[in-house]
Amino acid sequence: MVTLCQTALPRIVAMRAFRALPYAVCVLALAGAGACSSASPEPGAGGATGVVSTGSVKRLAVTISGTTVTPAPAQVDLPIGSTLELVVTSDHDDELHAHGFDVEAQLKAGAPTTLRLTATEAGAYEVETHDPALTLLTVAVR
Ligand SMILES: [Cu+2]
Numbered sequence: 001m002v003t004l005c006q007t008a009l010p011r012i013v014a015m016r017a018f019r020a021l022p023y024a025v026c027v028l029a030l031a032g033a034g035a036c037s038s039a040s041p042e043p044g045a046g047g048a049t050g051v052v053s054t055g056s057v058k059r060l061a062v063t064i065s066g067t068t069v070t071p072a073p074a075q076v077d078l079p080i081g082s083t084l085e086l087v088v089t090s091d092h093d094d095e096l097h098a099h100g101f102d103v104e105a106q107l108k109a110g111a112p113t114t115l116r117l118t119a120t121e122a123g124a125y126e127v128e129t130h131d132p133a134l135t136l137l138t139v140a141v142r
Contacts, residue, residue, distance in 0.1 A: 048071070048074035049072070056081060057082065058085070060076060060085070062087070062088045062089070064107075064134065069136055073137050075138045078141050080121075082119055085115070085116055086114065086137075088136065090109060093109050095130040097130060098117055098125065099127070100141075101117045101118075101125060126138050127139060
């Protein structure tokens with residue numbers, strides 16, 4: 001996983017630099033006129049949109065369109081011993097990577113891909129794509 005992420009690093013850095021641009025504009029506007037104060041609302045703790053719980057299994061369907069992730073990236077609480085079934089559908093081919101769980105999958109454009117993540121060790125783990133680098137959600141294992 002580390003190796004893979006390192007190979008993806010230049011792309012990710014380029015992406016971050018690209019993303020930093022509108023952010024810088026936003027900060028300038030903030031300093032000037034107090035704009036940008038209407039940031040998106042804080043996701044409720046563990047109350048991530050779209051998560052359906054059935055016993056010890058949680059399910060979440062995520063759609064990626066370009067760089068837009070739906071539902072918006074949030075934190076999903078996952079008690080140790082329970083499983084998150086993540087169904088990801090992207091409009092482009094991509095790599096899906098669940099940090100901490102060390103699970104990777106190839107995304108094929110338009111084809112739903114299911115990841116089963118079983119919580120074993122407490123921590124906060126990001127699930128991301130690599131091309132482009134997007135965070136889909138953070139899994140909080142407790
Ligand atoms: Cu990764």
